[in-house]
Amino acid sequence: MPTTSQKSDRSRIAQLESWCELFEGCTRLNELEPRQQAVALGVIQRLRLVPGESMEAVVTDGTGKLRVVWTGPEVLTGLELGRGLRLEGTVCRDGGMPTMRNPTWCLVRDPYSCSEDTRR
Numbered sequence: 001m002p003t004t005s006q007k008s009d010r011s012r013i014a015q016l017e018s019w020c021e022l023f024e025g026c027t028r029l030n031e032l033e034p035r036q037q038a039v040a041l042g043v044i045q046r047l048r049l050v051p052g053e054s055m056e057a058v059v060t061d062g063t064g065k066l067r068v069v070w071t072g073p074e075v076l077t078g079l080e081l082g083r084g085l086r087l088e089g090t091v092c093r094d095g096g097m098p099t100m101r102n103p104t105w106c107l108v109r110d111p112y113s114c115s116e117d118t119r120r
Contacts, residue, residue, distance in 0.1 A: 016043065016062035023086065023108065029064035032091045032098045039088045040066055040100070041108065044081050059085055066091075067099040084108040 020026065026041040042059025049055050055076050057068045068087060070076055079085075089103030 013062040016060070019084070019109075020061050026086070029059075029061045029066050029098065032064075032066065034091055034093045034098070036091055037089070038091050038100075039086065041084070041086050042066055044079060044083050044085060047079060047081060055079070057085070059087070065097065067094060067097050068103060068105075069099060069101045071102060078107050082110070084110055 020028065020041055023041050025039055027038045029040060029042060032038055032040065040059075040061070042061045042065075044057050045060050045065070046058040047056070052073050053071065055070045057079060059066050059068060066087070068085075084107065085105055086108050087100055087103040087105050089100040092099050092101070
């Protein structure tokens with residue numbers, strides 16, 4: 001019998017998958033191919049700042065994870081845990097994980113505030 005935590009994880013994944021369906025033209029993270037240009041969508045799961053050097057995020061869409069790295073000293077405002085991101089760039093593999101470096105990006109609607117009525 002599934003634990004409460006497992007049920008919660010499955011519910012969260014189902015919610016992310018429904019949210020991703022709201023955006024056309026995005027490649028699911030588990031389908032990203034190295035050396036290919038892609039548009040991806042995900043929720044920020046982890047952020048890491050290296051002052052003066054880079055900002056890193058790990059995003060998920062329920063099917064996989066993508067590491068995103070922005071290099072340079074500029075501050076990227078609006079990036080917070082749990083926020084939705086639309087990313088466009090070239091995919092590479094870094095340490096076995098799909099990665100985009102310096103992609104164009106924009107914040108998108110928060111997946112966890114999406115009601116069932118909005119998804120239909």
